[in-house]
C-alpha cells in the first residue's frame with residue numbers, strides 16, 4: 103500500500119500548500135533554519151505541510167490560531183525530523199496552544215513522602231501518547247529575541263521523540279547504526295558534570311533546568327543543538343556527536359556554510 107500513501111502525500115502537497123508569503127515570513131524569523139540548503143528548505147516545507155494535515159492545532163482560551171502561527175510551530179517541530187521523517191511523530195494527534203503560560207496543578211511528593219498539590223506555570227508540556235501543549239507567548243518570544251539555546255517548540259517535540267519508546271527518560275529509540283553504550287556514556291557524564299557545576303556554583307552555558315532529570319537534559323540539549331549548536335559542541339562534544347547521529351543532522355556545520 104506504499105503507493106497509496108505516496109499518492110495521498112502528493113495530493114496533500116498539491117492541494118494544501120503553505121502560501122509562499124507565509125512560508126517566507128516564518129522561515130525568515132526562525133534562525134535555526136539558517137544554513138539549510140535549498141533542498142533541505144523545500145523538504146522542510148513539505149514536512150510542515152504534511153504535519154499540518156496530520157495533526158490538529160487548536161487554540162485554548164479562545165486563542166485563534168492563524169496560518170502563520172500554525173506554520174511557525176509545525177516548521178520548528180519538523181526541523182527535528184527533517185532527516186528522520188514524520189512517522190516519528192506518530193501515535194498522538196493534538197497540539198494545544200494557550201495564549202500565554204498555563205497553570206497546572208500536580209501532586210508532588212517530598213523527601214519524607216508527604217504528598218501536596220503544587221501549582222506551576224508552564225510554557226510547554228508533552229503528554230505520553232497525548233497532546234503537545236504550548237504557550238504562544240513563549241513560542242513568539244523565542245523567535246522575536248532569539249536567546250541562545252531557547253526554543254520551547256524544540257524542547258517539547260524532543261520530549262515527543264523521547265516518548266517513542268515509552269515515558270520520557272532521555273533515552274529515545276536509537277538508530278541501528280548507533281551504539282547504546284556511547285550514548286549512555288556521553289549523556290551520563292555530561293548530566294553528572296552539569297549537576298556538579300550547579301552544586302559548586304560554577305557558571306555553565308547549559309540551562310540549569312537540564313539538571314532536573316535525564317529527560318529534561320535531553321530536551322534542553324536538543325534546544326541547544328538546533329538553536330546554538332556551537333555552545334553545546336564546545337561544552338559537551340560527545341553529547342553533540344551523539345545528537346548528530348540521532349537527528350542525522352549537523353547544525354554546527356550549517357552555521358559555517
Ligand SMILES: [Zn+2]
Pocket residue numbers: 257261317318321
Ligand atoms: Zn521538558
